[in-house]
Amino acid sequence: MAAGGKFGFQLLSRTFGFMEDREIKDLFMKWGLQGYLSVQTYMFEKHFQAYQKDDFVLDFLRDPTVTSTLLMPSKRGGLSAVGSAAASVTAKAVPCSIISMDFFDRLRADGLVHDDGRICGCFDEYVEGFTISDEIRKMLLMEESDHYDLYSDEEKEQFLFLLFRHVVLGGGCCQYEDNVEPYLSTVKTIYKQLLSVQKDPTTKALQVLSNVFRVTALDEKGNTYYPSEDSDHPQNFSYLLVDPLKRHVTVLCHVYGGSPF
Incomplete structure (x- = not known):
């Protein structure tokens, strides 16, 4: 377990079908998303509960393994590691109760x-x-x-x-x-x-297990640098999807780039 009771993280070599599927990749290219989108999964060591979201996200964006491996798209295209540890973070809970x-x-x-x-x-x-x-x-x-x-x-x-x-x-x-x-x-x-889902043992209805957070990271000067300096643009986003049972956190990150204007 990480020192001081903090969450510790290890990068998993997990791939997602939607990032490899030829038809979807062609659509991503058509829509200007290809090359500006990244998806990665990490394993964490402690039990997670939703009320811990702020500590969890701060630990995540300060963890040396994460900062050296978490890929951040550039608005000019390409991916590079975040590199810097966050001085502070914002973590907004995103509801994901709709399954149809x-x-x-x-x-x-x-x-x-x-x-x-x-x-x-x-x-x-x-x-x-x-x-x-x-x-x-x-x-x-x-x-x-x-x-x-x-x-x-x-x-x-x-x-x-x-x-x-x-x-x-x-x-x-x-x-x-x-x-x-x-x-x-x-x-x-x-x-x-x-998303991770399971059937309710009583009602047999599907339930979403994942906790989803939209996150940003700020440097020591209070400036947003992750997922992008332009944190107000609706197409600059980073979502952390936390599976509390598997103890996996998946990051879906996109930076708006390639604009002709």
Whole structure:
């Protein structure tokens, strides 16, 4: 066990199918995500409970094994080790209670998507660095959208919704989809592979075991450096997914890069 009662970490040689799948890799390339996304898993030594999230994340981003091996994408492309230990961290709990893709059925029911999956278009607008040319991106980014309230504020904080938002918005050089199905199938695959679930012994219903945290790390001057200096950009993110039974923590990190602007 790590000295002083701290959490200790060891990098695992774990791969994820969605990072190796040819079809998904092609989509990541199309959406401007390829080369700007990293996924790694570490094993930790102590029992974890959700109330310990701040100590856990601080220990994680100060651990010498982590700082020397945790890969941080660059907005110019490529991956490099974080290197620096955090002076402080933020760790926001992200709910992940939704386990059915039926969550997105209302995209069709509310008229953002046709029955055949085609996404309804709209006049081009430019918001927060993103080109908006369809009703889904408009719903995600513009309060003026007739569909902005299709999902409640609480639902928009769900990890499943955030993953959907991330793949739809993509990177700086993103070719958007005309059909919603590639987004949904990719999100489903990522979600299933990242989260740990089990059946409730009484109800037989599936329950998510993983605890998900969106994290940032600050240096001694109080400046954010991980996952990116621009911590306010919606496409700069690092999620820690903690499996308390296996004592694994998986890091999904992305930095918005490759922008032509």
